[in-house]
Amino acid sequence: MSAQPVHRADDDPRVPAIPRSIQAVGNALSSEKRLAFYAEVLGAEAGEPINLVIETWWREAMLDQLPGRAERLADARARRGGVPLEELVQRVGGLD
Structure with missing residues (x-):
């Protein structure tokens, strides 16, 4: 058996x-x-200490691959484009 290539859609x-x-x-x-x-x-x-370092930086490397991450972080730090909590609660149907 051979491994099949991974094909991903653009979206x-x-x-x-x-x-x-x-x-x-x-x-x-x-x-x-x-x-x-x-x-x-x-x-x-x-x-365990080196495993923790690798795990922590692995997460950072994975997140760095996300398109637009730097821009989203900059927006969050500048408090741009956020959604008020009340509006978010309404969007998801309230808190029960």
Whole structure:
């Protein structure tokens, strides 16, 4: 049996998974974030501490792949485009 290629539609919001390895996570990060990641990896002890560093930066690398993430973060920090809580509650049908 052979693996089939993954075909995604242009409107598919999913992003390709990044393996949870030091090399894969480092390669997926921007150069600035990569330097911070490697500094944390080099300072972490083996076992759970280094696993936590990899997991934390893996999440950052995955989120960085989302189109428009930087713009959404900038908007949120500038308090642009938000929805008042009351309106959000109405949209989802209220809190029960």
